[in-house]
Amino acid sequence: MRKYDFPIFEHHPDLIYLDNAATTQKPKSVIDCLTQFYQNDYATIHRGVYQLSQAATQKVDDSRLATQRFVNAQHVEEIIFTRGTTEAINLVARSFAATQLKPGQTILVTELDHHANWVPWQQIAKEKGLGFEFIPINDRGEIDLEAAQKMIKERNVGLLALSHVSNALGTINPIEILIPMAKAVGAKVLIDGAQAASHVQIDVQALDCDFYCFSGHKCYGPTGIGVLYGKKALLKAMPPYQFGGDMVETVTQGYTTFAQLPEKFEAGTPPIAEIIALKPALEYLQGIGFLEIHRHEEALLIQATQALQAIPDLQIIGTAAQKAAVISFIMEGIHPHDIGTILDAENIAIRAGHHCAQPVMQHFQIPATARASFGVYNTSADVDRLVAAIEKVRTIFK
Ligand SMILES: Cc1ncc(COP(=O)(O)O)c(C=O)c1O
Incomplete structure (x- = not known):
């Protein structure tokens, strides 16, 4: 559909890129913006009295x-730039x-x-004597949701931190139910929107969450x-996370005052x-x-789910009623890494592993899955190629 917006597909016309949950390809507008800035407009910010710096x-x-x-925040100073979701959560x-x-x-x-x-939560809980628990799936x-309700009522919950969409299974979590549930007991809520x-x-x-974070590189933007x-009000009451230049007002030998949000x-x-x-x-x-x-993505998800379900010995892991376009699967007797390697030989990029979600793998008692995740540039023909390649994997291992 939109492959023509993404120069990588000119360089790799045969590439079927299905690792969008890990990171997405970049449209020309983003690449041009980076090039333009480094080539023509580059300067640092804040410190400069000169025009280039002011423009930056x-x-x-x-x-x-x-x-x-983009997130419909009430105030612009509620937007903090970090290196990514991981750094935002650590902050x-x-x-x-x-x-x-x-x-x-x-x-x-x-x-x-x-x-x-x-x-990050497990570590801070250990250091500060806080409880750390998870709501089961x-x-x-x-x-x-019943377990969630019970835990939120019975535990002294200070913070509920959960993903909006699961990277391992694609489940879209009912955060519009869970946020008010947690807020009813006075807890704060962080949503990992990566x-x-x-x-x-x-x-x-509208969500009324206290924190929401995401990464540029997973939504067609740059890494880092x-x-x-x-x-x-929360950000104002919180102490700085890192110290140094650009975050201070006054520095003396005895004390430092910090900049505003x-x-x-x-x-x-x-x-x-x-x-x-x-921005682009x-x-x-x-x-x-x-x-x-x-x-667009729902149509791809339905097409891929129906086709993969029809393949003998293939099991989709994660069959939630509300799903984003992510399909995790395993095949009997074939390691997910072997699936990934054979698909790579067909120029199809998928992910194999635990997807940085080992507790999910532990729930299903599996070490890993193969995962195909779709983006705006994927097409119905990409799904056909994926399915044909997986059929091939099956015949190789039979
Ligand atoms: C649900 C979820 N949260 C957090 C992260 C971490 O994002 P980043 O590595 O960009 O900090 C990821 C990355 O895969 C993710 O899928």
Whole structure:
């Protein structure tokens, strides 16, 4: 459908790229923006009195405004630029959880979560004497809402941190039910939107979550840039996460005062080009529109699910009623890595492994899955090629 927007498919006309949950390819507008900035407009931000620096600062400000609009945040200073989702979660763990949660309170995640939304909480919980537990999933890969209700009521939950969309199974979590459930007991809520930002319209005000984070590279933008949205009052009350230049007001031998939001959380020279090129990525998504993205990816998901279900000895892991275009599967007697290697010989890029979600693999008692994940440029013909290649894998191993 949109392969012509992505130069990589000119260089690899035969490539079927189905590893979009790991990272997405970049449209020409994003590549051009990076090239243009480095070639013609490059300078640092904030410090310069000269025109180039002022223009770069303006572009960074524009990108923050575009991001504010993208997630529908109330205030532009609620948008903090980070290196990615992982850094955004670590920031909240080290700043919010470390200082605002009290011993005896619990951090709740779900069995579906990526290691990025698991390990930072587990570590801070150990260090600060907080509880750390997960809400279980059922065998379709859906959060058990009864268990969630019970745990949220019975535990002293200080923070619920969960993914919007699961990277391992594609499950779209009912965050519009879980957020009010957690808020009813006074807990704060962080949503890991790493897998959602390229598929689902985000509205942080409608969701009423306290924190929402995502990575640029998974939504057609550059690597090294991510976003943390946080409610202004919370961010204001939180101490800085990293210290150094650009995040201070006054520095003396005896004391330092910190800058206002968002600079307070953006120590050091930021990834200027990547911040600037996040804007065309978000505009690319908005240009297509989330209704159209959903319609397109849902059709691919249905086509692929039906075709793969018909292959003997193949089992889809993760059959939630609400799914993004991600299909994890295993084949009897064939290791997922072998599936990936054979598909690679057919020029089809999929992922094989535990997808940084070992607790999910433990639930299904499997070491790994093969995973095909779809994006805006994939086509029905890509699905046909995937299915034919998997048939071939089966005949090789028979
Ligand atoms: C659900 C989820 N959360 C967090 C992350 C971490 O994102 P990043 O590596 O861009 O920080 C990923 C990446 O795969 C993910 O899928």
